[in-house]
Amino acid sequence: MAYDKFNILTSSAVPLPIENVDTDQIIPARFLKATERKGFGDNLFRDWRYNSDGSPKEHFVLNNPIYSGKILVGGKNFGSGSSREHAAWAVYDYGFRCVVSSFFADIFRGNCLNVGVLPVQVSAGFLDKIFTAIEADPKTELKIDLSEQTITILATGESESFEINGYKKQNMLNGFDDIDYLLNIKKDIEVFAENTPL
Amino acid sequence: MSKTLFDKVWDSHVVKHIENGPDVLFIDRHLVHEVTSPVAFLGLKNRGIKVLYPERTFATADHNTPTRNQHLPVQDPLSANQLKALEENAAAHSIPYWGLGHEKNGIVHVIGPENGITAPGATIVCGDSHTSTHGAFGAIAFGIGTSEVEMVLSTQCIMQPKPKKMRININGSLSKAVTPKDVALFIISKLTTSGATGYFVEYAGDVFKNMSMEGRMTVCNLSIEMGARGGMIAPDEKTFEYIKGREYTPKGADWDNAMAYWKTLYSDSDAVFDKELTFEASEIEPMITYGTNPGMGMGIKNDIPLAEAVEGGVATYKKSLEYMAFHEGDAMIGKPIDFVFLGSCTNGRIEDFRAFASIIKGRKKAENVTAWLVPGSHRVEEAIKEEGILDILHEAGFELREPGCSACLAMNDDKIPAGKYAVSTSNRNFEGRQGPGARTLLASPLVAAAAAVTGKVTDPRELMEEAFA
Ligand code: SF4
Numbered sequence: 001m002a003y004d005k006f007n008i009l010t011s012s013a014v015p016l017p018i019e020n021v022d023t024d025q026i027i028p029a030r031f032l033k034a035t036e037r038k039g040f041g042d043n044l045f046r047d048w049r050y051n052s053d054g055s056p057k058e059h060f061v062l063n064n065p066i067y068s069g070k071i072l073v074g075g076k077n078f079g080s081g082s083s084r085e086h087a088a089w090a091v092y093d094y095g096f097r098c099v100v101s102s103f104f105a106d107i108f109r110g111n112c113l114n115v116g117v118l119p120v121q122v123s124a125g126f127l128d129k130i131f132t133a134i135e136a137d138p139k140t141e142l143k144i145d146l147s148e149q150t151i152t153i154l155a156t157g158e159s160e161s162f163e164i165n166g167y168k169k170q171n172m173l174n175g176f177d178d179i180d181y182l183l184n185i186k187k188d189i190e191v192f193a194e195n196t197p198l
Numbered sequence: 199m200s201k202t203l204f205d206k207v208w209d210s211h212v213v214k215h216i217e218n219g220p221d222v223l224f225i226d227r228h229l230v231h232e233v234t235s236p237v238a239f240l241g242l243k244n245r246g247i248k249v250l251y252p253e254r255t256f257a258t259a260d261h262n263t264p265t266r267n268q269h270l271p272v273q274d275p276l277s278a279n280q281l282k283a284l285e286e287n288a289a290a291h292s293i294p295y296w297g298l299g300h301e302k303n304g305i306v307h308v309i310g311p312e313n314g315i316t317a318p319g320a321t322i323v324c325g326d327s328h329t330s331t332h333g334a335f336g337a338i339a340f341g342i343g344t345s346e347v348e349m350v351l352s353t354q355c356i357m358q359p360k361p362k363k364m365r366i367n368i369n370g371s372l373s374k375a376v377t378p379k380d381v382a383l384f385i386i387s388k389l390t391t392s393g394a395t396g397y398f399v400e401y402a403g404d405v406f407k408n409m410s411m412e413g414r415m416t417v418c419n420l421s422i423e424m425g426a427r428g429g430m431i432a433p434d435e436k437t438f439e440y441i442k443g444r445e446y447t448p449k450g451a452d453w454d455n456a457m458a459y460w461k462t463l464y465s466d467s468d469a470v471f472d473k474e475l476t477f478e479a480s481e482i483e484p485m486i487t488y489g490t491n492p493g494m495g496m497g498i499k500n501d502i503p504l505a506e507a508v509e510g511g512v513a514t515y516k517k518s519l520e521y522m523a524f525h526e527g528d529a530m531i532g533k534p535i536d537f538v539f540l541g542s543c544t545n546g547r548i549e550d551f552r553a554f555a556s557i558i559k560g561r562k563k564a565e566n567v568t569a570w571l572v573p574g575s576h577r578v579e580e581a582i583k584e585e586g587i588l589d590i591l592h593e594a595g596f597e598l599r600e601p602g603c604s605a606c607l608a609m610n611d612d613k614i615p616a617g618k619y620a621v622s623t624s625n626r627n628f629e630g631r632q633g634p635g636a637r638t639l640l641a642s643p644l645v646a647a648a649a650a651v652t653g654k655v656t657d658p659r660e661l662m663e664e665a666f667a
Contacts, residue, residue: 019514020391020491024628029607033262033276035236035283047630052616075511077392080425080491081628082607083327084234085343106395106427107327107341110358114345165359167219177345179245182222182353185214186250189355192213192224193251197452 003116005175009097010143010154012069014061015134021074022081023108027090029082040086041093062094066138073130073142074101079108088115098144100151102127113168114177120144120151126160129153146172200466202363203432204398207338207463211321213355220357226320228350229306230257230293232284233609234325238348239287249291249351256315257288257295260305261326262609265572265599268298277610291351304575304601307331307543311415312577314444318433318460323350328543328625330421333430334414335437336463338398340428361427362472364397365465368405370479375659377553378413379545379623379642381405382420383485383495388477390509391493395425397473400465405479406431411440412549419544420625423492432464484658486530486621487640490518490629498645498657502528521629522637523617530639530655537620538569538650539632540643541599542606545623546574548581550643555590557647557661563595564653570612571596572604594651608633621649 031043049060056063072091078101079087088111091099098118112119122130133140133153141154146169152159164172171177182189201209214222235257242248249255262277272278281297288295296302302309307328310316318336323329327341346356366385386393399421406414414431421429438457441447448456483497496503502519504526505512519525524533540546540554551573563569571591573579579601582588591598605612606624608631614620616635623646627638641649644658651661 018517019511022491022626022628024607024626024631028630028634029261029609032233032609033274033280035280036240037237047634052634075514077395077425080391081327081626083325083329083341083343085237085325085345088343103392103395105392105425106361107343111343111345114343165219167216167357178357179241179345179349179352182349182355182357183245183247185222186353189213189222189224189250189353193354196211196224196226197448197456198226198254198446 003092003175006097006116006118006146006172008143008145009070010141011071012139013071013073013100013130013134013142014067014069015131016061016072016074017131019075020077020080023079023084023087024081026079026087027084032084032086037089039093040090041095044090044094070095070097071142071144072096072099073127073134074099076101076103076124078104080105083107085111085115088112088117092117100127100130100142113172116172118144118146118172120162122151122160122162129158200468202465202469202471203336203400203430203463204338204363205469207319207321208360220359222355222357223321225323225350225354225356226254227315227322228255229310229315229322229324229329230255230284230347231261231306231324231326232259232280233261234344235287235347236280236283238344238351241348242352245352247352249293251354252292254354255293255351257284257293258303258306258309259284259297261603261607263298263602264610265570265602265604265612268600301576304577305543305546305603307419308546308574308578311335311440312444312575314441314447317441317447317456318437319463323356327422328419330426330428331415331419331543333418333421333428334411335441336430336433336460338428338430341422361398362396363400364394364426364473364475365400365402365471367403367474367476368479369403370405371408372405372479372482375484375644375662376482377642377644378409378416380482380485382417383487383492383640384482385477386420386424386492387485387495389424389493391423391491392425394421397426399426399429401429401431407434410549411436412547415547416544420492423625433460484642484645486645486655487627488522488524488530490521490627492625492627492640494518495640498530498655500530502526502530531657533655534566534619535621535639535649535654536566536568536618537614538567538646539572539605539620539622539624540646541570541572541574541604542624543574544625545643546572546578548578550623551578551582551587552585553643554647555587557644557658558594558596558651559590561594561651563650566653567650569596569650570599570605572599573601575601605632607631608636614638621646621655
């Protein structure tokens, strides 16, 4: 599925300083019944965000109007748990284009890259600085430059570089997906398949 | 050059290596279920393409299905719609579909091995993270997201960088009442839920060598819970014995050729792993979890650790105990429970039902306990009946349900109510995993059985004196 190109993103951020945020929190299984990729943002963090009667939980950060922006900043080991890409869709559909953490679970990181959400892994120290900066001023802006592979806290100018594999980077910069690539080498795949018995 | 088991299988499936990028990995077999596939099929439709190799693709209904009255139409309209979508997609692309009521229906990771879809040395993927189960046969098997499901449907390949390699060795023999589930929960408690992130794990040593195929599946299944992409065990005579003669395993000359290849599937003696860990079998006790991730487990007789003794954030730890309504320093033994769930692709195989039955035999279900016993497949259900286990269950006051994922992820009606405690043989104790507000204690089928008949957390060893005398 095509997504928007990603180059430079400057935005305030929503802080979620909790560790091991798992995919069952990001999108509970009972919301996985759709057959189309639509409307998942409404149920992002459903059980942390809403009471069982559907009223918003005041204390949850997404319900707090002082926080906004296209960047979600989470605690260590973000996205552990299931392979449901719905978790990445929910993050994207809600309006986030980037998730920052000091550590990501593998499948979630891969899913994000496949749907146009940039996972930015920073050091534990830098993550703390981001949380501190947002706490001091919820309007604090972060600048994420994918070409340069840097993340900067604009208010303080503190910056760190992050890793991304070169192929995925090109895909994100251009808004391409893997299937475009694979369909282009279909001949090679067919030859390989012929030599690979079931 | 010397290679690990993982290298041998991975390298032989690389169609193309992209410089400074991922490998294009050929996938031998692709398992599909109703929840993570509809958007992928929609993608194919939008691109105007067909499934490239339907004969390498298999579909079942399991995540979102009722475990009662499967002969009746599915009540929940959204679930029914998803099942219908899979049935139609399978038909449109000529994929075998084993829907509700089909004799081969069951949880995707249970029916793969049962039907010989799972093979040593194969690459196997599915849009479910516990695909790692199939690694028990010496396959590279892992869970993928829906974009990747679409990739495999359309090109039979995915694009992934090669993970690092870890080996976990456990030697010696396991103590009484220590099952493969306990081995896995023990490892996860040592490594934490992110300790193997970025790695593919090979399990080696006496403990895994001596383990049944069912047990190996349980261990490999839980690899994902320590963050690993997957886990695998080198195939041996037990493996070959298990798969021989199953529907999709090779026959005749093909079998001989395959065997010649399979026998090369082990880590060379001088192969190098990026990380290697070793534990002693005697360290492992029957385990139970007390928190909200599978790494928060301990020997059943221990007390819940104090916040200061755990690694990682104290706030996160406290939040987790608060959710469970447990306190630091509490004993787990004797805690009252409300539900027992025996099932899932972790512990929903025949061996698990045998273990459960061995404890409840001649006893009665505790009155305060609601028990959901859900076989992993129709084949398992059949075996339960044939072996007389159903009678033992009935005599003890239990009922058997129909196969499916059920309360493992609680997408269907099998939801543990808010605030209730469930001893579960499944794989995740995340907040709300088994229903909004549900509190899950992960454990083996033996611990689940002991809880089911006593109504509280009980050391199964106390109930198994005779059996082991
Ligand atoms: S039983 Fe649970 S883990 Fe296994 S396939 Fe079903 S939902 Fe996934």
